[in-house]
Amino acid sequence: MSLLPPLAADPEAPRQRRARLAQTLREAGGGVAVLPTAPQRVRNRDTHHPYRPDSHFHYLTGFDEPDAWLVLDSTGRSTLLCLPRDPEREIWDGHRLGPEAAAAALGVEAALSVEDLDQHMPNLLSGHPAVWYPFGVHEGLATRIERWLDVVRARERQGASCPTQCRDLSVLLDEMRLIKDAHELQLMRRAGTISALAHVRVMERCGQWAREGRLEPCREYHLEAELLHEFRRQGAVGPAYPSIVAAGANACVLHHPAGEAALKPGELCLVDAGCEYRGYAGDITRTFPISGRFSAAQRELYEIVLAAQTAAIAALRPGARLRDAHEAALRVLCQGMLDTGLLDRSRHGDVDEVIGTAAYRPFYMHGTSHWLGRDVHDVGSYVQEDEPPIEQPDGMGGRVLRKPSRILQPGMVATVEPGLYVRPAPGVPERYWHLGIRIEDDALITPAGCELLTRDAPVQPDEIEALMAGAA
Ligand code: GLY
Ligand code: MN
Ligand code: MN
Numbered sequence: 001m002s003l004l005p006p007l008a009a010d011p012e013a014p015r016q017r018r019a020r021l022a023q024t025l026r027e028a029g030g031g032v033a034v035l036p037t038a039p040q041r042v043r044n045r046d047t048h049h050p051y052r053p054d055s056h057f058h059y060l061t062g063f064d065e066p067d068a069w070l071v072l073d074s075t076g077r078s079t080l081l082c083l084p085r086d087p088e089r090e091i092w093d094g095h096r097l098g099p100e101a102a103a104a105a106l107g108v109e110a111a112l113s114v115e116d117l118d119q120h121m122p123n124l125l126s127g128h129p130a131v132w133y134p135f136g137v138h139e140g141l142a143t144r145i146e147r148w149l150d151v152v153r154a155r156e157r158q159g160a161s162c163p164t165q166c167r168d169l170s171v172l173l174d175e176m177r178l179i180k181d182a183h184e185l186q187l188m189r190r191a192g193t194i195s196a197l198a199h200v201r202v203m204e205r206c207g208q209w210a211r212e213g214r215l216e217p218c219r220e221y222h223l224e225a226e227l228l229h230e231f232r233r234q235g236a237v238g239p240a241y242p243s244i245v246a247a248g249a250n251a252c253v254l255h256h257p258a259g260e261a262a263l264k265p266g267e268l269c270l271v272d273a274g275c276e277y278r279g280y281a282g283d284i285t286r287t288f289p290i291s292g293r294f295s296a297a298q299r300e301l302y303e304i305v306l307a308a309q310t311a312a313i314a315a316l317r318p319g320a321r322l323r324d325a326h327e328a329a330l331r332v333l334c335q336g337m338l339d340t341g342l343l344d345r346s347r348h349g350d351v352d353e354v355i356g357t358a359a360y361r362p363f364y365m366h367g368t369s370h371w372l373g374r375d376v377h378d379v380g381s382y383v384q385e386d387e388p389p390i391e392q393p394d395g396m397g398g399r400v401l402r403k404p405s406r407i408l409q410p411g412m413v414a415t416v417e418p419g420l421y422v423r424p425a426p427g428v429p430e431r432y433w434h435l436g437i438r439i440e441d442d443a444l445i446t447p448a449g450c451e452l453l454t455r456d457a458p459v460q461p462d463e464i465e466a467l468m469a470g471a472a
Pocket of ligand 2: 283370415417440
């Protein structure tokens with residue numbers, strides 16, 4: 001497989017996002033936003049987990065060093081606080097940008113040493129009507145801000161003016177991040193492509209091992225190794241979430257991490273994995289026959305899940321609601337459950353009844369879509385906040401009062417991931433026992449409908465068989 005050239009960074013993109021956030025702050029009554037990046041986490045003793053910056057912070061700065069803060073006010077003035085240069089530490093941890101170079105490199109108006117954070121912060125907060133920060137994300141942040149505000153209040157007789165409100169910055173940033181800008185779309189397309197190439201590699205390798213009679217020692221973790229190999233060789237930092245590689249009955253465990261289960265001919269393997277590329281996630285699921293050929297029962301259920309996904313994808317377009325995709329998929333899945341006898345028609349009636357009573361839940365117990373972006377389960381409200389609540393199914397057989405689902409707009413990215421999971425149970429046809437099938441792609445809402453970012457990995461059963469046979 002050929003190597004993709006690295007994408008260029010775009011230092012203008014964070015600057016444009018900061019300008020948009022300043023405008024949003026003005027529209028919301030003004031104030032100053034305070035945003036720390038993520039802390040470094042100790043794994044044990046003096047060894048750390050791999051560092052990943054906070055998603056909001058990186059979105060607004062493109063800066064990936066730890067111990068950094070962004071302060072941005074509604075006039076559009078940005079101040080970055082970052083670690084000072086330190087030749088001794090840089091021998092161990094690598095180059096630091098340092099405040100002297102940060103302003104020019106990142107396009108912020110000022111850059112200061114984070115070592116003087118407590119000294120600078122009261123000055124940066126003074127004179128604004130409100131302080132905005134992400135509520136409930138950074139442990140201890142509210143207390144620190146309170147302390148800085150105490151200092152501002154103590155200076156009021158010298159002319160300082162203390163903000164009188166604390167407001168949740170995530171409310172603004174979550175909505176901004178829900179609509180991806182052009183630079184983000186470039187990165188998300190790449191995350192989707194690399195993730196898809198990794199799935200292709202997994203299916204090709206598994207098919208090759210099956211053809212050559214070499215499946216015998218192979219286990220789930222061997223397929224995980226193929227995923228990781230492709231992610232890294234294509235420039236991704238690694239997986240965007242723990243890779244799910246589930247052979248046989250393990251596929252009925254929705255988040256089964258790649259483990260030691262053997263790859264057995266005759267069984268299916270479900271792989272739910274995506275890479276993180278420059279801070280953006282791919283999220284793909286493919287389910288394929290370990291031998292390279294679907295059995296009749298496997299193909300029957302696979303075709304139902306694929307038809308459900310096709311119906312959901314057709315529902316994704318501007319003006320529709322995200323939940324329309326779920327409802328479209330659910331109808332196809334429920335019809336399939338009745339047609340195959342997973343649900344007994346004489347007991348459960350028709351599709352409407354199956355949906356009304358949630359009789360489908362033993363076989364389909366998760367949602368069909370979530371937002372995707374920097375975080376695999378990305379930010380953004382799932383409801384239309386400006387509409388009143390309406391009564392709707394709660395998915396458990398009851399009804400609930402909830403705001404209607406979010407209306408789709410171009411630039412939103414959501415997954416489409418229906419599935420069927422069959423655990424042994426009385427009355428459930430044995431030929432389907434232990435089959436777990438999910439098919440997941442990433443869809444960008446476009447003015448005309450949607451664009452799938454992940455279809456470099458085949459999804460049609462014949463195409464999967466051809467790929468595994470070495471013919472693709
Ligand atoms: N990979 C987790 C999910 O599909 O939501
Ligand atoms: Mn997903
Ligand atoms: Mn997934």
